Amino acid sequence: MKKTHSCGTLTADQMGEKVSLMGWVQRRRDHGGIIFIDLRDRTGLIQVVFDQEKSKEIFHLAESIRNEYVVAVEGEISPRSQETINPKLTTGEIEVFVDSLTILNSSKTPPIYIENDIDVDENLRLKYRYLDLRRPEMQEKLFLRHKIIKNIRDFLDLEGFWEIETPVLTRSTPEGARDYLVPSRVKSGSFFALPQSPQLFKQLLMVAGTEKYFQIARCFRDEDLRADRQPEFTQLDMEMSFVNSEDIMNIVEKLIVDIFKKVLGKEVKYPFLRLPYREAMSRFGTDKPDTRFGLEIQDISKLVADSEFKVFTGALASGGVVRGINAKGASFSRKEVDDLTELSIKLGAKGLAWFMVGPEGLKSPINKFFKTEQLEELSQKMNAEDGDLLIFVADSQKVAEEVLGRLRVHLGEKLNLISEEDNFLWVTDFPLLSFDDGEKRYVSNHHPFTSPVEEDINLLEEEPLSARAQAYDLVLNGVEIGGGSIRIHRRELQERLLKLLGFTQEESYEKFGFLLQAFEYGTPPHGGIALGLDRLIMLMLKARSIREVIPFPKTASASCLLTDAPAPVNTEQLDELFLRLELPEKEDDESEEKGC
C-alpha cells in the first residue's frame, strides 16, 4: 500500500476518489457502533470513519487504536451530510469511509499533548522533542525555516553568489568568544577549534577570487546562553570583493525585503534607516535601538547647570551629563515611580530624579532646587504635558546612556508603546577600537580584520579611539541580527592593527601568518556580513526564543535533554587522545561510562 494523498490537502474536489492515507491518530471518538478517527499528517487532519456494519473485522481493529498510533487506511472520499460538516477543519466537508486498515505502529500515551498552545514544562518538550515537533505550530516553524533558507539560497544564487563550505575543524584564534575545542588524535597535544564564524576562510575565498560567497554556516561559541543565544547557531555568512559598505547594506536590504515578501507576504519598508553609532547611543542609549516607539533620551545638562540641585551639578562638575526621558502619559503612582528608581539603581544609576507632570506643571520633591523659569524651560525641552512622567539620570555619559537606554525599553513595554511592525535599521560609524580597562589594551569592537574608515587611518597611532570602523550592524526591533564590515586587505595595515591590539610581531605571525601571507598575493578589497539566522527567523515568526525555531536546542546550561549530551567518555577514548581529566573536587559517585 502506498500513501496516495496527504490528509490536510483533501477537498471536495476528490469526491468519490479512492485514497490511501497514512498518518498519526490525533483522536478517536468511539460511539459504540461507529468510530471516528482524526488522522493527522504534516499537512493537517481529516476524519476517517469506521462503520460496524461495513466490516466487523476492521471495526474491531479500529477499537484498539489509541492516540498517536500510526495507521494506514484506504477508503473513499465521501461528502458529509449538511449537519455534520465541521467548519473548523479545512477538510471538514468530507470524510473517508474506511474499507482497509493497517496499524503500522502503536504508541504509548505521549507525555505531552500533540496540539498547539500547550502549557507544559520546557523540560518535557525538550526531552521529548520529537513529540513536541509533531505539534502543528512546530511543524509550521520547521517548514517556514526551510522556506526562508531556500529563499535565501535562491536569491543569492540569482545575485551571483556561490555557496561554499568551510571547515568545521579549524584552528583556535585569539580574541572573541571562548572556543569549543576538539583534540587531535593524530597530532597529540594539539587541538582543533570549532569556528565562531567562518571569518578568515571567507576572506581567503576572496583572495581565491570567488568574488561573491555565501554559506549557511553553523557557528560555535562556548559562552553562556540567553533566550536569543545558543552555543551553536546558524549564520548566513556573506562576503564580496570590490564593494563598499553601501553595496553590502544594499544587497542585504534587498534580500530581507525579498524573503519577507516571499515567505511571509509582508512588505518591508526600505531603504532602512542608517543611524551613526554615536547618535544611536545618545538618542536611544544602545547600539541596537528599538525604534518602534519614541521615548527618546534628551540631554538637559546645559539647562540644569546652574540649578541648586547638587546631584545634577555635581555630576556635571565631574564631567558627566544629565539626561532624561519623558515617559509620555505614564501617570504612574508613587509606588510605580519608586519601583522605577529601584530598577535604575539596579542598572547602575545612583538614583533617579523625576517630575510628575500635572495640570499646574512639574511636581517633584526636588522642585525647590529649581527656579520657576528653569522648570518652565525643562517642561518645554521635554515636551511635558499633563499625565507625563519625566525621569533623569545624572552620571557619566556612559552610565546615563546605558541606564536610560534600558529604562526606555522597560517603559516602552510597560506603557505598551511597542507596535507590531518590523522595524529594520543599520547602525554605522562604530568606533574601530575601545580600551579594555581590565586587560589594559585596545580591543576591536567588531573584529581585528575590520578596516578603519580611510580618512581615519592616520589616527590609528596617535588617537586610536577616534578612528571609525567601516562596520555596520543590522538591527530589527531592538535585536542585533547581523553585523559586518569592509575588511583590511593589505598586509601592512593588518599588521598595524594587530600591533595596536597588543600582539607582538611573533604572535601575529604565529596566529595569523597564513592570512598575512595571503594578503601578499593580490588580495582584492572585500567586505561582508553575517546574519544570525536563528534570531532573524525567531523575529519573523514572532517566537519568544530562538529555541522555538531551532529543532534541537540546548538548555541554559548548554546541554541537550534529548540525548543527554554532553556526557562523559570512557578512559580508552581519553587515552587515545592522551588526555587526562583533572576535575575540581566534588563528591561525584559513578559518573563514568555513559556514551551516546
Add this chain to the structure above:
RNA sequence: GGAGCUGUAGUGUAGCGGUUAACAUGCCGGCCUGUCAAGCCGGAGAUCGCGGGUUCAAUUCCCGUCAGCUCCGCCA
C-alpha cells in the same frame, strides 16, 4: 561566576505545620451509530525534584543541592 522565578498523579494546577493530598484533563474498563474538546457510568494513578535541619509532627518552615526558565557578567 552572580541574582531572581519555578519544581505536587502522565499533563496542567490547587492546597496546608497534623487532610484519606484536591480539581481538571489524560489513561484503563463498561455503555452508546454522527461525533469532531463526543457523552454517560465506574476505576487505577503522587516516595509533593533530591539531601539535610527545625519540630511531637514537614509536601508545607529553614539550609543546601539538582534541573528548567529569565536577567547581569561573558558573547572579536
